[in-house]
Amino acid sequence: MPLPADELLQGTLDLLILRTLTRAPMHGWAVSHRIQEISRDALRVNQGSLYPALHRLEDEGLVRSEWGISELGRRAKFYELTAAGRRQLAREIATWQRFAEAVQLVLQLA
Amino acid sequence: MRRIARIVRRLRVWARPRQFERELNEELSFHLEMQTRWHESQGRDRATARRLAEREFGGETRIKEAVRDARGVSWAYDLVRDARISGRSYRRSPVYTMVALLTFALGIGISTAAFSIIDAIVLRPLPYPEPDRIVTISSQDSLGRAIAAVSAPNFYDWRDQNRSFDAMALYETRRRAVLRGDGAVYVEGATVSADFFRVTGVRPVLGRALTPADAEADARVAVVSHGFWQQALGGTRNLEAATLRIDNEAYAVVGVLPPGREYPAGVDVVVPDAFGLPWRTASRNNINFNVIARLRDGVSVQRSRADMRAIAARLHAAHPDDLYTYGAPVDLLKEHIVGPATGYLRLLAGAVAAVLLVACVNLANANLARGTVRAHELAIRTALGAGRLRLVRQLLAESVVLAVAGGALGVALAWALVRAVTMAAAIALPRASEMGLHSTALGFALLLSVCVGVVVGLAPALYVGRTSLYATIASRGRTTAARQRLAGRDMLIGVQLALAIVLLVGAGLLVRSFRAVLSRDLGFDVDGAVTAELSLSAAYTDGRAAAFITEALPALRAIPGVTAVGATNALPLGFSVTGFIEIEGREDNGSGAGYRVVDDEYFKAMGIPLDRGRVFDASDDSGTVRVTIVNRRMAEQFWPGQDPIGKRFKAKSMEWKNTPWLTVVGVVGDVRHWGFEREPLAEHYVLYRQRPEFAREMAVIIRGGPAPHIMRAVRERLRSIDRDVPLDTGTLEARVDESLAERRFIMTVVVAFGALALVLAAVGVYGVLSFTVAQRTREIAVRMALGAERRRVLVLVVGQAFRVCVAAVVGGLLSARALSQVISALLFGVSPDDPRTYVAVTVVLMGVALLAAYVPARRAAGVDPMLALKSE
Numbered sequence: 007m008p009l010p011a012d013e014l015l016q017g018t019l020d021l022l023i024l025r026t027l028t029r030a031p032m033h034g035w036a037v038s039h040r041i042q043e044i045s046r047d048a049l050r051v052n053q054g055s056l057y058p059a060l061h062r063l064e065d066e067g068l069v070r071s072e073w074g075i076s077e078l079g080r081r082a083k084f085y086e087l088t089a090a091g092r093r094q095l096a097r098e099i100a101t102w103q104r105f106a107e108a109v110q111l112v113l114q115l116a
Numbered sequence: 117m118r119r120i121a122r123i124v125r126r127l128r129v130w131a132r133p134r135q136f137e138r139e140l141n142e143e144l145s146f147h148l149e150m151q152t153r154w155h156e157s158q159g160r161d162r163a164t165a166r167r168l169a170e171r172e173f174g175g176e177t178r179i180k181e182a183v184r185d186a187r188g189v190s191w192a193y194d195l196v197r198d199a200r201i202s203g204r205s206y207r208r209s210p211v212y213t214m215v216a217l218l219t220f221a222l223g224i225g226i227s228t229a230a231f232s233i234i235d236a237i238v239l240r241p242l243p244y245p246e247p248d249r250i251v252t253i254s255s256q257d258s259l260g261r262a263i264a265a266v267s268a269p270n271f272y273d274w275r276d277q278n279r280s281f282d283a284m285a286l287y288e289t290r291r292r293a294v295l296r297g298d299g300a301v302y303v304e305g306a307t308v309s310a311d312f313f314r315v316t317g318v319r320p321v322l323g324r325a326l327t328p329a330d331a332e333a334d335a336r337v338a339v340v341s342h343g344f345w346q347q348a349l350g351g352t353r354n355l356e357a358a359t360l361r362i363d364n365e366a367y368a369v370v371g372v373l374p375p376g377r378e379y380p381a382g383v384d385v386v387v388p389d390a391f392g393l394p395w396r397t398a399s400r401n402n403i404n405f406n407v408i409a410r411l412r413d414g415v416s417v418q419r420s421r422a423d424m425r426a427i428a429a430r431l432h433a434a435h436p437d438d439l440y441t442y443g444a445p446v447d448l449l450k451e452h453i454v455g456p457a458t459g460y461l462r463l464l465a466g467a468v469a470a471v472l473l474v475a476c477v478n479l480a481n482a483n484l485a486r487g488t489v490r491a492h493e494l495a496i497r498t499a500l501g502a503g504r505l506r507l508v509r510q511l512l513a514e515s516v517v518l519a520v521a522g523g524a525l526g527v528a529l530a531w532a533l534v535r536a537v538t539m540a541a542a543i544a545l546p547r548a549s550e551m552g553l554h555s556t557a558l559g560f561a562l563l564l565s566v567c568v569g570v571v572v573g574l575a576p577a578l579y580v581g582r583t584s585l586y587a588t589i590a591s592r593g594r595t596t597a598a599r600q601r602l603a604g605r606d607m608l609i610g611v612q613l614a615l616a617i618v619l620l621v622g623a624g625l626l627v628r629s630f631r632a633v634l635s636r637d638l639g640f641d642v643d644g645a646v647t648a649e650l651s652l653s654a655a656y657t658d659g660r661a662a663a664f665i666t667e668a669l670p671a672l673r674a675i676p677g678v679t680a681v682g683a684t685n686a687l688p689l690g691f692s693v694t695g696f697i698e699i700e701g702r703e704d705n706g707s708g709a710g711y712r713v714v715d716d717e718y719f720k721a722m723g724i725p726l727d728r729g730r731v732f733d734a735s736d737d738s739g740t741v742r743v744t745i746v747n748r749r750m751a752e753q754f755w756p757g758q759d760p761i762g763k764r765f766k767a768k769s770m771e772w773k774n775t776p777w778l779t780v781v782g783v784v785g786d787v788r789h790w791g792f793e794r795e796p797l798a799e800h801y802v803l804y805r806q807r808p809e810f811a812r813e814m815a816v817i818i819r820g821g822p823a824p825h826i827m828r829a830v831r832e833r834l835r836s837i838d839r840d841v842p843l844d845t846g847t848l849e850a851r852v853d854e855s856l857a858e859r860r861f862i863m864t865v866v867v868a869f870g871a872l873a874l875v876l877a878a879v880g881v882y883g884v885l886s887f888t889v890a891q892r893t894r895e896i897a898v899r900m901a902l903g904a905e906r907r908r909v910l911v912l913v914v915g916q917a918f919r920v921c922v923a924a925v926v927g928g929l930l931s932a933r934a935l936s937q938v939i940s941a942l943l944f945g946v947s948p949d950d951p952r953t954y955v956a957v958t959v960v961l962m963g964v965a966l967l968a969a970y971v972p973a974r975r976a977a978g979v980d981p982m983l984a985l986k987s988e
Contacts, residue, residue, distance in 0.1 A: 034143060035150035053147060054174050058182035065187055067121055073139075076146070078153070083143045 019051065019059050021102060024087065024095040027069060031086035033076060034060055060085055068094050126188050133193065140183060148173055198513035205514060213518070216479055219876070220522020223475035224568065225529030226869075228553075228561040230468040232534045234461055235560075236551040242450050243376060243550065245317035246410075251417065252452045253284075253407040253424060256443030263440060264452075265403035268395035270431065271309075274407070274444060277427045280420035284409040285312040286391055289380050293651045293842030294348070295361035302649075302844050303344065303384040305362065309391050315410045323355045323371035330388040337388065338367040342375040344384035362387065364653025364840065376550045380406070381453075400438040401696070408449060421446045453547065459941055460862055466935070467622070467869040470615045472568075474873045477612045478880045479572040481605055483515060485887040515573030516566055523565030527558065605884050606916070610924040612880050616873040617928025617961055618935055623870035624953035625936060625943055626863040632945030633859065638852070639787035639796065640688060641723025645848040646826045647687055649815040650834065650841050662738075662808035668834055669715060669816070675829045677821035682721030684817070685713040685810040688789045688848075689855040694797070699754055700764040700777065709750055710789065710799035711767055713810040718801070719745075719784055721817045729761045729782030732803045742806055744778040750798035751783050767800070778802065791855050793944055823847055862942060874964055881917055881968040889913060889976040901981040909977045910970075917969030924965075925958050932957075 026032065026040050037060070038051040063069045068091035076082035087095070129136050148169050155165035184193065206213040241247045253274065254262040268286065275284045285308060292305035310328035319325065320339060330337050338360060345351060349358050349369065358369035362385060373386075391405075411420055424444040432441050531553050538551045652661050665683055672681045686692060694710045716732045718724075727748060736743050744767075751760040764777040778800070786796035804811050818826050827845040834841050889896070896909055936948035946953070 033146065033150075035147045039150075039154070052174070053144075053172070054179050054182065057144065057147075057179055058186045061183045062186035065122065065125060067125065076150075078149065080146060080149070081142065082146050083139065 017098070018102075019055055020063060021095070021098045022049070022051070023056075023059060023063065024068065024091055024098065027085055027087045027091070028095065031072070031074075031084040033082040033084050037085070063091070067091075129187050129189055133189070133196075136187075136189065140180060144173075144176060144179065198510050199517050201510060202514035202517045206518065212482065215879075216482060216518055217522045217525065219475050219479055220519050220565070220568065221525035221529055222872070223472045224519075224523045224526030224561055224565055226526075226533065227468050227472050227564055228526055228530035228557055229533035229537070230464050231560045232530060232553055232557040233537060233551060234465060235554065235556055237457055237461060237547050238454055239556075240547075240550065242453070242547075243374075247450060248448060249411045250315060250317075250449040251409055251411060251420065251446050252449055253409060254445045254447070255403055255440035256428070256445055257440055258442055260442070262443075262445045262447075263403065264406060265440075266405050266407045267400045267403045267440065268391055268398055268405060269400050270441060270444075271391075271405065271407055272396055273431055274424065274427055277430075278409075278420075278423055280412055280415045280423040281409040282412045283311040283314040284407065285309045285315045286405045286407055287312055287380070288405050289383060291651075292362050292385060293364070294385065295364065295840060295842065301348075302842065304380075304382045305385040305387065306380055306383045307387055307389045309389065312386075312388075312408075315408050317410070318373060320371035321374045322353065323369070325371055326386065326388045331390045334390055335388060336365060336367045337370045338362065339371040339373060339386045340369055341373050341384045345369075345372040360385070363651065364655060381547075400435055400441055403440050409446075417446060417448065459939075463622075463862065463939055463942070464865065466938075467619060467866055470619050471869050471873050471876070474612045474615050474876045474880075476568055476572060477608045478876055478883070479515075479568075480575040481608050481880055481884055483572055484575045484605060485883065512570060512573040516569035519565045519569030519572065520562070523561050526565070527553065527561050530557070530561065606920050609877075609880055609884055610920045610927070612873075612877045613921060613924030613961060613965060614928035614931060616870070616877040617925065617957055618932045619866065619870040619873045620957045620961065621929070621932035621936060621953060622939060623863070623867040624957050625939065625946055625948065625950060626859075626866050628946040628950060628953060629942070629944040630856075630859055630863050633792045633856070636788070636792045638688065638792065639724065639785055640848075642848050642852050644819060644823075645721070646818045646823050646830065647815055647846050647848060647851070648818070648827070648830050648834070649687070649844040649846075650813075652812045652838070652841060656812055658808040658811065661811035662805055664837065665715065665804060665811050665814055668837055669717075671833045671837065672816060672818055672830060675818070675821070675826065675833065678818055678826070679820035680717060680721040680817075681819075682718035682817045683715040683804065683814050684718055685804070685814055686789075687815045687817075687851065688787060689791055689851050692789050696768040697754070697798075698766040698768055698775075700766075707754075708798075709746075709754075709767070710797050712789075712799065712801050713804050713807050713814075714801050715804055718817070721819055722787075724787060725785040727783040727785065728759075729780070731782055731784075736803050736806065738805050738808070740806075742776045742778050742802070743781045744800045744802050745782040745784055746780055746800045747784055747786050747796065747798065749786050749796050750800055753798045767802075817848070859942075859944075874961065877961075878964050878968040881920075881965050882971060885913060885917060885969050885972040886975070888916070889972045892976075893979055896976050896979050897981040900979065906977040909979075910973045913973035913976050914966060914969045917965060917973075921962055921965045925961065928961075929954055929958065 022041050023037055026037050026044075032040065034053075034056055038053070038056050041049055041051050060069065060071075064071055064085070067088060069085045070088050071083050071085050073081055074084045151169035151172060152162070152165045155168050156162060160168065242250070244250060252264070253266065254264050255266050255270065256262055266286070271284070271286045275281075278284070287306050287308040289304060289306045291302045294301055294303050308326065308331075310331040313325035313327075321342065322345075323339070326337065326339055329335075340349070340360075348360075352358060355369050355372075360367045360369060367385075367387060411417070424446055428441065428444040432438075435441055534551055534553060538548045652664060656664065669681055669683060672678065692710050693712075694708050697707055697709045714732075716734070716736075719726060719731050729745070731745065732743065744765075746754075746760055754760070754765070755763055760780045760783060763780045765780075766775045766777060768775050780800075784801070787799070788794060788796050789799070790797070804814065816830070818830060820826070830845065831843055834843060896912075900906075900909065932954070933949050936943075940948045
């Protein structure tokens with residue numbers, strides 16, 4: 007049973023999107039598909055959260071978008087990380103790791 | 117930085133809402149397509165793949181809402197949607213919309229016009245470099261009164277002794293005859309001393325300003341106003357060729373002033389003068405000039421005042437007998453220009469504010485009424501899930517949209533009003549040439565529209581916030597439990613009526629003042645007299661000028677139909693000259709009297725009665741004994757209880773050297789030469805043949821025959837004697853009208869505003885009562901079904917209005933009485949608490965208000981109980 011990514015901790019979806027976009031500019035469907043694929047179907051991103059999140063990130067200047075031609079030969083909106091987005095991603099990864107370690111510790115030792 | 121970048125990103129989205137929506141659709145449908153393809157690649161057929169993709173996708177609308185929220189565009193969209201709904205709701209009730217729109221336009225229009233005028237006169241700095249460094253310096257008499265006119269010797273002493281000013285200039289203004297192709301015209305001209313343009317700092321738009329060298333050389337050069345340049349010189353860029361004949365001397369035009377920079381006001385031609393001898397050594401009582409100066413850097417007005425006080429004290433000590441050397445008050449030029457208008461402006465602002473308030477009350481009331489009716493609609497929308505905040509915003513948006521639309525109409529109205537005011541040349545508003553709808557006024561109109569819209573919209577909006585949903589829906593908009601809200605509306609109506617009363621009392625007092633002014637006797641016969649002012653060129657010697665008059669008068673008398681022709685150096689209601697009188701055998705005590713130069717038939721032509729003695733006749737000539745005729749006032753003042761005939765006096769400032777004795781030969785009636793509102797002064801008349809120095813600038817009065825015909829004939833006859841004589845024709849009636857123009861203008865404005873407020877208040881009363889009646893139809897029907905007479909229903913409704921009226925009358929009259937003190941300076945011959953005005957206003961207001969109440973009351977009384985109850 008896949009976990010809905012957007013019902014995880016707040017901010018996790020943003021983290022996943024930003025991380026996914028480090029490889030290359032992608033359109034929305036590719037982002038969601040990639041997350042699902044990499045997590046071996048463990049995480050599934052709901053469209054209802056994906057697009058608002060993408061637009062919010064763009065609004066905050068962490069990603070920017072451009073219209074390009076997709077693999078279907080159709081116009082699609084591609085998102086890519088901005089410099090601010092990269093810095094933000096680095097910060098969020100660090101936070102996430104410290105958080106995960108802390109949780110791990112509690113789970114083991116409590 | 118990041119925040120600004122974000123705002124820019126958002127604005128980019130808001131600027132193209134359609135593109136944003138299209139792209140969002142495209143993005144989402146692309147996603148759907150990709151997902152469908154993916155399912156197909158997993159081995160499903162197209163239809164199933166599509167269905168699966170759609171199911172996963174979920175509610176598209178909800179996604180879009182969330183995206184819009186993320187972009188911060190929802191708010192902007194809501195506003196647009198609110199405006200659209202407003203438009204729909206206004207289209208549903210076109211009559212209400214039209215009335216409300218016009219009311220907004222009226223209120224905002226007159227407010228914007230008033231603001232423009234006040235802005236141009238008071239708020240804007242004068243259009244000169246560092247205008248707050250320019251001051252005027254006045255004379256002061258023994259009573260401490262400041263007098264704007266200054267003598268030349270005082271000016272030179274001030275200029276040489278002060279340590280406060282960079283530059284100081286002397287100037288005088290008077291009418292100058294400018295000769296053009298089609299004859300001579302009169303323009304207002306200023307003669308200025310060397311440093312005039314250093315003081316004002318005005319730079320001509322074309323050519324150059326006048327320099328000290330011009331004054332030194334007594335150069336025949338002139339700087340002209342922008343308007344004059346366009347009109348009289350055809351706006352030529354080539355000033356080399358531009359010359360003017362001013363008072364029959366050729367002047368080269370060397371510069372053109374920028375538009376709207378007319379100082380002194382209304383001056384079209386500025387020429388230099390050295391003001392050397394004889395002015396430097398003239399009497400210090402000869403105050404003919406105005407003085408302006410520019411403060412030195414770092415010197416405050418206060419310090420310059422102290423400086424000038426010290427100088428004036430020294431001058432007074434040196435010349436203790438001089439009349440106007442008791443001080444040298446310094447004022448900012450702006451205060452000097454604006455000061456006289458502040459009374460009117462305050463009145464204007466007050467009247468406008470009152471009308472605007474009345475208009476607002478009407479709109480708020482109407483909106484409140486609509487709110488009650490729409491309560492049903494709004495309650496249903498609330499029940500369907502619209503947030504209260506959303507509805508309040510909706511209502512505010514509605515009224516702001518209407519207010520701004522009305523404001524746009526209002527700006528057009530304001531434009532027309534400001535134009536009308538500036539075109540009305542008869543009223544001398546200061547800085548009229550600078551008036552117009554500037555961007556500040558447009559900003560004011562927009563701000564006012566939004567504020568008024570919010571205030572008016574807030575009334576029903578607050579109401580929506582309070583009511584119970586169930587009760588409102590159940591009652592289907594026929595609220596009977598609306599008593600407390602009705603009371604609020606009554607109060608608003610009361611305020612409105614009270615404001616109307618205040619304005620009407622002001623209007624009434626001004627109308628009574630105007631009538632009191634008109635009822636005064638000017639002392640001469642105003643009707644049916646043509647005037648022609650002429651000024652002979654400097655080529656005429658005194659003697660030749662007198663000879664011209666002596667030749668012209670019989671020629672004019674020979675015009676068919678003419679019954680009388682007289683001549684004077686100064687027509688009434690224009691300028692007047694006063695001087696010092698020394699009575700034979702008495703100590704010279706510095707008392708003064710006015711003097712005028714006339715011909716033999718002047719008193720007959722003007723209709724001024726001869727009390728005793730004789731008028732001038734052919735026996736009086738340049739070689740014979742110097743004779744004079746005094747007015748009653750002068751006879752009583754100087755020879756009380758005696759016969760003035762045969763008495764002698766000297767008019768000292770009239771002739772400086774070898775002042776001759778004048779023998780009184782007659783006494784004539786008093787004339788209000790200074791206008792209706794001034795008392796006549798002691799005056800005496802002398803004959804032009806004995807004072808030919810005045811003959812170059814004379815005016816003739818011609819009676820008999822229709823004015824246009826006489827004017828044409830006068831022109832022909834005078835031009836046949838001298839082809840180039842500058843002539844200005846008019847009538848005595850026009851002069852009298854002009855002297856009343858200012859008072860008439862103020863009265864018209866206040867009466868118009870009073871009438872407007874009354875009409876608006878009547879509409880308000882009518883509207884509220886109509887609404888009440890409509891709301892209470894059921895209650896009235898029940899009452900009538902239970903046996904109430906129609907008359908009682910009538911009384912019920914009118915009674916509601918009557919109670920409000922009485923309260924409004926009491927409040928309004930008390931406020932009016934307090935406020936009428938403010939305009940007491942504008943009143944004439946009527947007390948600020950004139951009982952007749954107050955009673956008349958009360959009667960008019962009660963009458964109009966009750967009439968406005970009677971119409972809906974009759975409708976109420978006409979209710980058929982059966983029909984009304986059945987329709988429920």
